[in-house]
Amino acid sequence: MSDEWRKKYRLEALQAVTKRSAYGNDIDLSDFVTFPKGGADLDEDVKRRSLEVGVDLEGKKGGTYFQVDHSVLLSQLASRIKGVEMLPTDEALNKYEWLRGYYWKALSVSQDKYTAIAELRQTKGYFIRSAPNEKVDQPIQACLYIGTGGVLQAPHNIIIAEEGSELNVITGCTADSRAKTVAHVGVSEFYVKKNATLVFTMIHSWSDEAYVRPRTGVIVEEGGTFISNYVMIKPVRDIQSYPTAHLVGNGAKAKFNSIIYASKDSIIDLGNRIYLMAEGTSGESIFKVVSTGTSKVYNRGQIIGQNRNTKGHLECRGMILCPTSSITAIPELVAEHSDTELSHEAAIGRLQEEQLHYLMARGIQPEQAIGVLVKGFLDPGLPGLPERLQEEIRSKLALLERKSSPQEPC
Amino acid sequence: MLLSVQDLHVRVEGKELLKGINLSMEYGEIVAIMGHNASGKTTLALTLAGFPQYQVSEGKILFEGEDVTSKSIDERARMGMALAFQSPPAIRGIKLGHMISLSAGMNPWQPKPGDDPELPKKILSKVNLEPEKYLDREVNVGFSGGERKRSELAQIFAMRPKLMILDEPDSGVDIDSLKVLGNSLQEYFRTEKCSMMIITHHRHILQYLKPSRMHILSGGKIALTGSYEELMPKIEELGYERLIKEAANE
Numbered sequence: 001m002s003d004e005w006r007k008k009y010r011l012e013a014l015q016a017v018t019k020r021s022a023y024g025n026d027i028d029l030s031d032f033v034t035f036p037k038g039g040a041d042l043d044e045d046v047k048r049r050s051l052e053v054g055v056d057l058e059g060k061k062g063g064t065y066f067q068v069d070h071s072v073l074l075s076q077l078a079s080r081i082k083g084v085e086m087l088p089t090d091e092a093l094n095k096y097e098w099l100r101g102y103y104w105k106a107l108s109v110s111q112d113k114y115t116a117i118a119e120l121r122q123t124k125g126y127f128i129r130s131a132p133n134e135k136v137d138q139p140i141q142a143c144l145y146i147g148t149g150g151v152l153q154a155p156h157n158i159i160i161a162e163e164g165s166e167l168n169v170i171t172g173c174t175a176d177s178r179a180k181t182v183a184h185v186g187v188s189e190f191y192v193k194k195n196a197t198l199v200f201t202m203i204h205s206w207s208d209e210a211y212v213r214p215r216t217g218v219i220v221e222e223g224g225t226f227i228s229n230y231v232m233i234k235p236v237r238d239i240q241s242y243p244t245a246h247l248v249g250n251g252a253k254a255k256f257n258s259i260i261y262a263s264k265d266s267i268i269d270l271g272n273r274i275y276l277m278a279e280g281t282s283g284e285s286i287f288k289v290v291s292t293g294t295s296k297v298y299n300r301g302q303i304i305g306q307n308r309n310t311k312g313h314l315e316c317r318g319m320i321l322c323p324t325s326s327i328t329a330i331p332e333l334v335a336e337h338s339d340t341e342l343s344h345e346a347a348i349g350r351l352q353e354e355q356l357h358y359l360m361a362r363g364i365q366p367e368q369a370i371g372v373l374v375k376g377f378l379d380p381g382l383p384g385l386p387e388r389l390q391e392e393i394r395s396k397l398a399l400l401e402r403k404s405s406p407q408e409p410c
Numbered sequence: 411m412l413l414s415v416q417d418l419h420v421r422v423e424g425k426e427l428l429k430g431i432n433l434s435m436e437y438g439e440i441v442a443i444m445g446h447n448a449s450g451k452t453t454l455a456l457t458l459a460g461f462p463q464y465q466v467s468e469g470k471i472l473f474e475g476e477d478v479t480s481k482s483i484d485e486r487a488r489m490g491m492a493l494a495f496q497s498p499p500a501i502r503g504i505k506l507g508h509m510i511s512l513s514a515g516m517n518p519w520q521p522k523p524g525d526d527p528e529l530p531k532k533i534l535s536k537v538n539l540e541p542e543k544y545l546d547r548e549v550n551v552g553f554s555g556g557e558r559k560r561s562e563l564a565q566i567f568a569m570r571p572k573l574m575i576l577d578e579p580d581s582g583v584d585i586d587s588l589k590v591l592g593n594s595l596q597e598y599f600r601t602e603k604c605s606m607m608i609i610t611h612h613r614h615i616l617q618y619l620k621p622s623r624m625h626i627l628s629g630g631k632i633a634l635t636g637s638y639e640e641l642m643p644k645i646e647e648l649g650y651e652r653l654i655k656e657a658a659n660e
Contacts, residue, residue, distance in 0.1 A: 354499045361459055361495075362513040362565055363487035372512065376503025376548075395519075 003093075005100055009109045013116035021112040023300065024240025024269045027211045029113075032152035032183045034121045065126045065142040067155060083134025084167070085127075086142075089156050092127035099127070102158055106189035106217030107244065114185040114213040118154040125155030125186070130165035130196070139168040139201075146210070149180035157188040161196040161224070168199045175207040181237075182209065188216040192224035194249065203393075204232040204239070208264060212239040222249030222278070231393055232268070233261040235295075240269040242300060247274065247281035256285040259378050259393070262295035262325065271300025271330075276310035276340065283312045290374050291318065291325035302332040305340025312340070318348035319377050321370070412437050412573055412605050413458075417469035420457050420630075427453045429630040430469070435573065438603040440619050442638070444610060445627035446650045451609045452496060454627070455577045458607075459493040460486045474572070488515075490572035494562040494579060496609075500550040506561060507545035510534070513568040529568065536597070537564045538590045556587025563594060573605045580615040592618030613642055628654050 020026050065086055093099050109119050126142050146153050161167045175182050184206075192198045206212055220226045226245060245254040256272040274283030287299045303312030318327040331344040351373060359369035375397045413435040420428035428450050435441050443451050457464040458471060460483040470479045478486050487493075501509075510530040511518040521527065531541040537560040550558050559579055566574055579595070580588055596618045599606060608619060616638065624641050626634040633654045634641065644653050 352499070355501050357461060357483055358495070358499050358501070359512070360482070360484040361487055361493050362509070363484055363515060363569060364512055365484050366482075368517075369484075372504060373501070376501060379503035 006103075009104055009119050012110045013119040016110035016116035017113055017120070019110065019112050019116065021114060021213070021240065023242060023271075023298075024213070025238055025267065027183065027213065027238065029117055029152055029183055029185070029211075031150070032181075033150055034123055034152050034154065065128075065140075066145065067124055067126070067143070067153075068145045068147045081136065081138055081140070083131045083165070084136050084140055085129045085131075086140060087127045089125040089127045089158060090122075092158070099158070102160065102189060102191060103156075104189070106191065106219050106246070107187070107215060111215060115187060115215050117152075118156060118185045118187045118215065121152060121154050122156050123152075123154050125157045127158045128167070128169060129160040130162055130167040132162040132193075133164040134162075135166040136168065139170050142169065142171045144171070144173045144184070144186065146175040146179055146182045146184065148176070149178075149182060151179070152183045152185065154185045155187070157186065158191075159188070159198065159200070160191045161193060161198040163193040164195045165193075166197045168201075170201045170203070172203045172205065173212075174205040175210050177207060179207065180209055181211070182207065183211040183213075185213045185215070188214065188243075190216070190218040190226065192218070192220040192226045192252075194221045195223040196221075197225040197227070199227045199229070201229040202231070204230070204236070205234045206232075206236040206239070208235050209237050210239075211237055212241070214239075214241045214243075216241065216243035218243065218245040218254065220245060220247050220249065220252040220254055220281075223251045224249060225253045226255070228254075228256045228272075229393075230256070230258040230260075230270075232259075233397065235262075235264040235266045235293075236268065238267040242271045242273060244273040245275065245283065246277060247283065248277050249281075250278045251280045252278060253281065254283045256287075258285075258287045258289075258299075259397075260287070260289040260297065261374070261378065261397075262289060262291040262293075262297045262327075264293045264295065266293070266295040268295065269298040269300070271298075271302070273302040274304070274312060276303065276305045276312055277307060279307045280309045281307065282310065285314050287316045287329075288378050289316075289318045289327055290321060290378060291327050292321045293325055294322075295325045297325075297327045298330065299328070300330045300332075301344070302334065303342055304334040304336060305342050306336045308337060308339035310337065310340040312342045314344035314346075316344075316346040316348070317377075318346075319374065320348060320350055321374070411435070411472075412439070412474060413607075414472040415458070415469070416472070418454075418457065418466065418471065419468035420453055421465045421467050422453070422463055426467070427464075427630050428457065431630075431632060433625060433632065435605050435607065437572070438605055439623075440599070440606045440608065440621045442608045442610065442616055442621035442624040443627060444624060444645065444650070445633075446611075449627040449650075450630040451627055452577055453630070455493060455496075455575050455607075455609055458486075458575055459483060459491060487569065487571075491575065492566040492569045492571035492573070493575045494559075494566050494577060496577040496581065498550050498558055498562055500548070500553070502548050502551055504549050505545065506530075506534075506539075506547050506549050506564070507541075509549050510564055510568045513565045514570075530564075533564045533567050536567060537561075537594050539564065555582035556584060556590075559583055559587065559591055560594075563591065563598075567594075567598060570602070571604060573607065575607045575609070576615075577609045578611065579608065580610055580612060588614055591615065595619055613646065616642070626650060626654065633657070 272285040301314040316329040329346040333342040418431040507530040508518040
């Protein structure tokens with residue numbers, strides 16, 4: 001893709017390749033390669049890891065986009081599902097000239113070195129579009145998989161929910177357990193048109209040595225709804241992300257739900273920013289986290305009220321299981337209009353002993369009781385998410401119930 | 411003998427709350443523990459259940475002949491001692507149906523062959539909580555006083571214990587709930603012959619479960635022991651304080 005039209009983005013990106021991110025540790029990406037030799041096949045390990053992030057490669061659950069490192073291995077395209085189109089982004093950009101109008105429009109290519117590198121070293125990504133007024137029942141699934149050590153994966157994803165449509169996308173991001181140090185700097189741009197709904201569920205399941213810097217921008221038009229559900233329960237080396245939603249149309253809504261189980265020495269710096277730009281817009285961010293091991297978690301949140309009759313709420317609930325881990329909540333409310341109503345609520349504490357004893361008094365061993373309580377604390381109960389998906393997330397949390405023990409995490 | 415409490419002294423944060431309790435219970439026996447507020451009733455219940463903040467400084471607790479004084483809460487529960495809490499905590503994210511399965515020693519997320527998936531339903535019906543409505547409710551979240559007490563009974567019924575320690579099962583419940591609680595306990599006692607230690611302020615629940623013996627606690631000690639027929643009318647006539655005083659004078 002060396003098209004002339006992209007030149008301006010590349011030039012802009014070149015100016016930003018050393019620009020540090022406002023948050024998180026600075027990651028040196030120069031040693032990671034974008035074109036490795038070989039590559040992982042679709043073997044049993046790949047299938048297992050994909051299932052862990054909710055993507056069924058047998059393709060029973062809907063359209064499937066599957067990217068290993070930089071190659072799109074499987075793309076059972078939207079011909080199977082009425083009203084949806086799914087393509088690798090580069091193909092889509094070649095096919096549709098109009099799509100260029102969406103490229104780097106929800107966030108800036110020069111935001112920081114990671115967006116810049118994503119442009120300069122782009123490795124595919126997916127384009128998903130629901131046709132106007134189509135209510136797509138089946139969830140569309142996409143999986144970004146890093147199978148080779150030393151690889152930098154830098155996909156550019158674009159999702160467009162056209163006017164009046166409903167679209168449900170589940171994305172799993174995972175790394176091969178055998179792949180050593182890997183990096184991911186995925187860019188995602190989401191466009192929710194008038195009266196459309198996009199439910200975007202992201203399940204991250206990285207490896208202990210994964211450096212992750214996703215960059216996401218969302219634009220929601222009049223009466224549109226964007227719901228993001230984010231789940232991460234496996235350790236990661238270092239992740240930092242701060243998706244930003246711009247509610248540009250009257251009555252637009254955005255909701256971010258995050259469920260995090262932070263273990264080992266993971267460094268997790270996640271937040272959401274919502275601009276309530278148009279009249280009657282509303283935004284909410286709910287972040288639930290359990291920290292163990294020596295993990296460090298930062299939950300940032302920012303809501304900016306810029307118009308009348310706007311409403312925003314930030315919530316962080318943290319449970320700290322080990323004294324060697326930490327959780328920091330940094331909520332920011334910015335009122336730029338007198339008729340905006342913004343609130344935040346943060347509560348971080350240890351596991352409630354009273355609850356633990358209560359479960360033990362039923363004969364439940366402490367290890368299991370802690371697992372049950374952690375699972376209960378993180379229980380999704382995510383509004384806007386189909387029950388089947390909730391169950392899927394619950395079944396992942398059930399793994400915690402089996403694994404957690406007071407000795408193990410600390 | 412099912413339970414033998416010998417010279418039990420208990421401290422909480424350095425303060426002695428029980429000062430030498432001696433009592434015993436036989437298999438299939440109902441015993442009532444009564445007394446005014448802060449007389450040590452709940453301390454006794456929580457000490458028997460093994461709550462670590464209740465430190466036994468002297469004496470011991472034998473359950474079926476085994477010294478359980480230093481056993482943990484869950485070990486005692488699995489041995490057959492079940493406590494129904496006076497004020498159980500609310501637990502978000504855990505369904506009552508799952509809690510009942512867990513109490514029965516099952517893992518609702520990983521059922522084993524032989525587990526009865528219908529058990530939570532059956533037990534909820536026994537305490538008059540409609541399964542359709544309550545199976546998926548979060549444990550004690552938004553429950554009324556009566557609902558909490560019934561949820562407690564459902565959980566300890568699932569444990570099939572040898573000894574139930576019922577800490578004020580009749581406090582904060584309306585007359586309808588009291589009837590339900592009384593009848594379900596009565597039925598459970600009739601069919602399972604489970605021993606019950608009933609801690610209460612009032613006679614209400616004892617009308618359903620007649621104790622063979624009553625102990626009246628005062629200042630962390632047993633001040634009086636007697637039969638239901640002997641003591642209950644006197645408590646109602648004189649109140650705890652005067653009754654204990656008069657008994658001491660005698």
